[in-house]
Amino acid sequence: MDFLSQCTSGGCGAKIGPNELAGLLNELPVFTDERLLVGFDSSDDAAVYHLSEETALISTVDFFSPMVEDPKTFGRIAAANALSDIYAMGGEVLFALNLVCFPETLDKKYLSEILYGGAEKLKEAQASLAGGHSIYDHEPKYGLAVTGKIDPQKIIHNNTAQPGDILILTKALGVGLIQAAVRGQVASKEAEKAAIQSMERLNKYAAEKMRKFSVHACTDVTGFGLLVHAAEMADTKVTLVIDTEQLPVLPEAYHYAEEFLATAAGERNRQFMAGKIDLTSVSPAYQELLFDPQTSGGLLLSVAPDQAEACLKAIQKEDPVAAIIGTVCERTMDQPLIIL
Structure with a gap:
């Protein structure tokens, strides 16, 4: 059974549209925690949680189904994509957790190669792989939940551009x-x-x-x-x-x-x-x-x-x-x- 033939869509092109997401998120009940410096209300790239004067945690998650034939390449791309939100906030990556969905009927060698590709990118990022979660699904999907850190005074937001920039x-x-x-x-x-x-x-x-x-x-x-x-x-x-x-x-x-x-x-x-x-x-x-x-x-x-x-x-x-x-x-x- 072919690896990519299992998928009806792949990569970030599989994301739910921004119009649909905005309507859903606006209806959620909200608990306000003063330590949550960045949440989903600003459409920023990751969440930021204040720990101390010098340190805040950055947290993000990203996964999708394959868009390329080679499983190891897919693993590298998915990992690079998930890590990116930490970099966009100006942060340093600390560790990540694997997120895996995989068809029970598909050869597990493909899963091994996906995970290997992701681990290669984590090593390049000098980030620890700290575990993860996996389930059986109709389509293969892979990504990471990533945690990073940043000085709370040095957070780079996505909506703070200044005239003249x-x-x-x-x-x-x-x-x-x-x-x-x-x-x-x-x-x-x-x-x-x-x-x-x-x-x-x-x-x-x-x-x-x-x-x-x-x-x-x-x-x-x-x-x-x-x-x-x-x-x-x-x-x-x-x-x-x-x-x-x-x-x-x-x-x-x-x-x-x-x-x-x-x-x-x-x-x-x-x-x-x-x-x-x-x-x-x-x-x-x-x-x-x-x-x-x-x-x-x-x-x-x-x-x-x-x-x-x-x-x-x-x-x-x-x-x-x-x-x-x-x-x-x-x-x-x-x-x-x-x-x-």
Whole structure:
């Protein structure tokens, strides 16, 4: 029985749409704990819990079904994706717990390889594997519950960009489009390899560099695509001006967008942003890139203008595709959250 054939969807493209989630979360009963510094109310990347003057815990969880044929590669990608939220908050990863769903009828060698791939990324992150939980399910799924730490005074939120800031994106876009092309058997080996390398890449290295600069806001770009994550960063307080010509794009992703290869998650992202952004100046292909769901995508940073170039150069030493993609402006009442 084939590993990937068990799955009807995969990667961050399998996420429930932002419109649906917002309605569900708003109906939950809430207990307020003053030590909970960051909860789900702000759509931030992870929860933060205050322990002492010097230390707060960061907690996040992420898992999904496979989007690639090789189980070990899937394990690496899923682990890199789950760790990313800690990095986006400016934190240091401490340990993680495995989350596993696996078909009873599928060869357990696949499970062994998934777990091995995940462990490889945890070792690279210098994070301990501390256990986990597994169940039988109709589809294989894998991810991590991750705990990190941070100085409470140094938390980087996703919605605290300041006017004048410069926007930096650390990974190229187009993962979802390339994976759609792979499923349609029209992707080149070069494009598929580039997408896998990007998904496996830890945001650890860019995060280590950004801590040395005045980064006012940060988020990782995942299943909601660049535009929805950018809208969360704007948060009705500022307007983000994005230059689409400066966006780093994975090889052939734009071509696949021109060929009308789209994803269901990308369409959900488009529907969420309907009426919130003017797309008339953007080609249909670039629109697909902006809405494209990114599995284990890069960090979107809002950096003080006098430090942005130095921050970019530092990041580019290990993540050369990183690029300045726009600016942050004061928002007036009649302005959209994002201008393209």
